Amino acid sequence: MSEQTAQTGRKSFKYKLKPTPEQEQAMSEILWRCRVLYNAGLQERKEAWEKCHITVTRFQQEAQLKDIRAEHPEYAIVHSHVLQDVLARLDKGFQAFFRRVKSGEKPGYPRFQGRDRYHSFTYKEYGNGARLDNGFLILSKIGRIAVRWSRALEGTPKTVTLSKEADGWYVVFSCAEVPAQPLPLTGQETGIDVGIKAFYVDAHGHLCQNPKFFRKAEAALRRKQRKLARCEKGSKNRQEVKAQVVKQHQKVKRQRCDFHHKEALNLLRQYDTIYVEDLQVANMVKNHHLAKSISDAGWAQFRSILDYKAACAGKRVVAVPPHYTSQVCSRCGAYVQKSLSVRTHVCPACGLVLDRDHNSAIEIMGRGQRLRGVT
Numbered sequence: 264m265s266e267q268t269a270q271t272g273r274k275s276f277k278y279k280l281k282p283t284p285e286q287e288q289a290m291s292e293i294l295w296r297c298r299v300l301y302n303a304g305l306q307e308r309k310e311a312w313e314k315c316h317i318t319v320t321r322f323q324q325e326a327q328l329k330d331i332r333a334e335h336p337e338y339a340i341v342h343s344h345v346l347q348d349v350l351a352r353l354d355k356g357f358q359a360f361f362r363r364v365k366s367g368e369k370p371g372y373p374r375f376q377g378r379d380r381y382h383s384f385t386y387k388e389y390g391n392g393a394r395l396d397n398g399f400l401i402l403s404k405i406g407r408i409a410v411r412w413s414r415a416l417e418g419t420p421k422t423v424t425l426s427k428e429a430d431g432w433y434v435v436f437s438c439a440e441v442p443a444q445p446l447p448l449t450g451q452e453t454g455i456d457v458g459i460k461a462f463y464v465d466a467h468g469h470l471c472q473n474p475k476f477f478r479k480a481e482a483a484l485r486r487k488q489r490k491l492a493r494c495e496k497g498s499k500n501r502q503e504v505k506a507q508v509v510k511q512h513q514k515v516k517r518q519r520c521d522f523h524h525k526e527a528l529n530l531l532r533q534y535d536t537i538y539v540e541d542l543q544v545a546n547m548v549k550n551h552h553l554a555k556s557i558s559d560a561g562w563a564q565f566r567s568i569l570d571y572k573a574a575c576a577g578k579r580v581v582a583v584p585p586h587y588t589s590q591v592c593s594r595c596g597a598y599v600q601k602s603l604s605v606r607t608h609v610c611p612a613c614g615l616v617l618d619r620d621h622n623s624a625i626e627i628m629g630r631g632q633r634l635r636g637v638t
């Protein structure tokens with residue numbers, strides 16, 4: 264087993280803000296300007312390409328900011344770094360688009376952002392336009408905003424993002440040099456497999472269930488969405504129902520995120536190495552069964568939380584090739600083909616009878632250990 268190293272890393276800290284109505288208004292105004300700039304930048308890139316096959320770069324667009332701010336006083340009140348960040352986000356969208364085109368994926372051209380889709384703006388350098396002072400967040404031209412300090416801020420703040428959510432405004436500090444908190448080593452390893460009914464099954468046969476409140480909250484969300492579909496367009500009632508849908512969405516998102524954090528910590532306390540299927544490859548050999556692809560979607564988030572927490576805790580997550588993990592016998596390696604509806608692995612070669620997902624989890628651990636040369 265590896266030595267534990269005390270590392271430091273990057274981490275985000277999010278707090279609810281308690282702005283005055285005037286401050287809220289001012290932040291909404293900035294958000295509005297940012298969105299207009301984003302869409303204008305997108306329009307410019309789109310036209311230049313369609314009309315003359317010219318690629319407009321981020322730096323060409325940034326160079327125009329000075330004139331924009333001189334000609335439009337409503338932009339002069341927005342900090343220049345915030346505007347630069349808008350163009351950087353747009354550029355990021357294009358880079359991702361080019362990457363997808365290159366790799367032959369469905370490209371998905373960057374989209375124009377409606378009011379409901381643009382939620383945040385960023386000061387890219389802490390201390391320049393946004394900083395803390397005696398527990399207050401100071402934004403240039405807006406003033407001192409009260410912060411609800413729900414946890415301690417650690418490390419050195421690098422960027423400051425203001426985000427408007429269904430229940431109000433939040434600030435997110437992205438901090439560097441956040442001290443890692445290693446967990447004690449246990450000498451244990453396991454493999455985990457995404458379940459269809461359970462959240463995951465590990466190589467020791469332990470089943471982690473999806474919490475019930477999930478299904479409840481998701482059912483409530485579906486009900487509200489159906490209600491929304493029945494509301495007359497433009498009616499006051501529709502606006503109210505829509506606000507409820509957004510709030511419910513946020514609740515589901517938060518609950519899922521909490522659950523993922525808790526489960527990741529649970530695994531990392533017990534095991535030093537956790538073997539999982541390689542997601543990037545798994546996406547390519549994707550099973551098009553609906554329930555499976557939905558569980559996969561939540562799984563991607565869990566994986567990134569697990570990776571991150573493992574790095575902080577001085578533990579290890581190892582991704583292994585996912586091909587046929589559910590079809591191979593974990594004891595003798597025989598290929599035992601079965602459709603998704605067959606829940607039990609029965610090996611005609613060696614006689615192993617095991618829950619299907621449990622067999623996969625053992626196979627995943629075995630592959631990982633062979634990959635690392637520990638068996």
Ligand SMILES: [Zn+2]
Pocket residue numbers: 592593594595596597610611612613614615
């Ligand atoms: Zn077998």
